[in-house]
Amino acid sequence: MNDKIWLSSPHMGGTELNYINEAFKENWVAPLGPNVNNFENDIKDYLDHNVEVAALSAGTAALHLALIILGVKRDDQVICQTFTFSASANPILYVGAEPVFIDSEKETWNMCPKALEQAIEAGMKQGKKPKAIIVVHLYGMPAKMQEILEIANRFEIPLIEDAAEALGSTYKDQKCGTFGEMSILSFNGNKIITTSGGGALVCNTKEEKEKAVFLSTQARDQAPHYQHSEVGYNYRMSNISAGIGRGQMEVLDDRVTARRNNNHFYQEVFKEFPGVNVFVEPNADYFSNHWLSAVEINPDIAGFNREDLRLAFEKENIESRPLWKPMHLQPVFVNSSYYGGTVAEKLFDNGLCLPSGSSLTDVDRKRIKSVILTFKK
Numbered sequence: 183m184n185d186k187i188w189l190s191s192p193h194m195g196g197t198e199l200n201y202i203n204e205a206f207k208e209n210w211v212a213p214l215g216p217n218v219n220n221f222e223n224d225i226k227d228y229l230d231h232n233v234e235v236a237a238l239s240a241g242t243a244a245l246h247l248a249l250i251i252l253g254v255k256r257d258d259q260v261i262c263q264t265f266t267f268s269a270s271a272n273p274i275l276y277v278g279a280e281p282v283f284i285d286s287e288k289e290t291w292n293m294c295p296k297a298l299e300q301a302i303e304a305g306m307k308q309g310k311k312p313k314a315i316i317v318v319h320l321y322g323m324p325a326k327m328q329e330i331l332e333i334a335n336r337f338e339i340p341l342i343e344d345a346a347e348a349l350g351s352t353y354k355d356q357k358c359g360t361f362g363e364m365s366i367l368s369f370n371g372n373k374i375i376t377t378s379g380g381g382a383l384v385c386n387t388k389e390e391k392e393k394a395v396f397l398s399t400q401a402r403d404q405a406p407h408y409q410h411s412e413v414g415y416n417y418r419m420s421n422i423s424a425g426i427g428r429g430q431m432e433v434l435d436d437r438v439t440a441r442r443n444n445n446h447f448y449q450e451v452f453k454e455f456p457g458v459n460v461f462v463e464p465n466a467d468y469f470s471n472h473w474l475s476a477v478e479i480n481p482d483i484a485g486f487n488r489e490d491l492r493l494a495f496e497k498e499n500i501e502s503r504p505l506w507k508p509m510h511l512q513p514v515f516v517n518s519s520y521y522g523g524t525v526a527e528k529l530f531d532n533g534l535c536l537p538s539g540s541s542l543t544d545v546d547r548k549r550i551k552s553v554i555l556t557f558k559k
């Protein structure tokens with residue numbers, strides 16, 4: 183059997199261990215230390231915008247803290263893109279709020295501005311203006327930020343950007359992760375860069391960052407003893423993980439280039455497949471890191487469906503995976519409201535994520551291509 187080709191594997195740059203060794207030498211083996219501070223500064227410099235960064239244990243933790251800092255409370259409404267990973271929506275339940283899910287539009291597969299506006303107006307009619315909007319840049323593709331920001335600003339609802347998959351993507355030359363009132367990043371093992379597990383909250387003021395650090399380290403008041411006036415969390419990033427992150431930041435641009443090259447490879451391979459669309463940017467305003475490359479297959483035209491292709495890959499020990507199952511169709515969110523049509527549902531039915539790691543080799547790509555070509559008519 184050939185080696186497994188994964189959807190997206192960790193890809194070390196080479197200097198990560200130096201930062202970890204430093205941490206061991208100085209005994210900074212704790213959820214604080216120089217790597218944490220320097221990693222935060224590296225991200226801040228990279229985002230190239232006036233933002234503050236708090237390194238945390240996970241992207242999910244960052245989203246939880248974003249909701250708390252924005253004052254979202256029990257029974258409040260929070261709007262969220264339906265077509266996403268469950269981690270975008272679960273923190274809404276952590277704070278006892280009600281998720282309201284929004285369909286995608288066809289160009290970016292992200293939040294549909296029209297359905298967003300309908301949901302806000304419906305909430306206001308019930309006397310419940312939504313407290314926050316969570317927009318996602320799925321697979322690295324920036325959402326329609328101009329339209330969505332215009333709506334968020336008009337209704338004065340804070341926007342949280344889930345940029346977990348979109349570090350390195352830009353919209354109109356501005357980095358994803360800098361548009362929201364707050365944004366979150368993830369450094370899980372399958373993301374474009376990894377700290378083995380980790381995340382970050384990106385915010386606009388020093389006060390918000392300090393609040394995030396305070397809450398993430400058990401909300402300890404200033405006192406010689408342990409004194410708490412608020413519920414705290416254990417969400418800070420470890421100095422060891424941050425050491426991995428520092429090494430990874432040095433190669434982030436290379437990782438973006440490699441993943442974009444994978445996308446070009448798939449565009450070439452599927453060129454002569456009618457009914458198969460490789461997911462690409464709608465126009466030059468959008469620059470995707472192409473964290474994952476994906477195809478949408480129209481089985482009536484293509485003569486095969488996404489399961490046919492997935493199983494053919496599986497037989498050759500190549501991992502591929504259906505697109506996200508929309509949140510409004512998940513049993514855990516069965517009672518939540520939903521605005522929109524069937525765009526996300528159809529993407530789930532017909533879409534497949536393809537091996538997209540930055541460490542794919544030419545030999546890997548050859549194996550992938552030969553599976554795809556067996557479907558050629």
Ligand SMILES: *Cc1c(COP(=O)(O)O)cnc(C)c1O
Binds near residue numbers: 243270344368369379
């Ligand atoms: C990975 C991911 C998250 C969660 O990040 P973790 O660091 O794994 O907690 C949130 N949203 C999206 C869209 C993701 O892909």
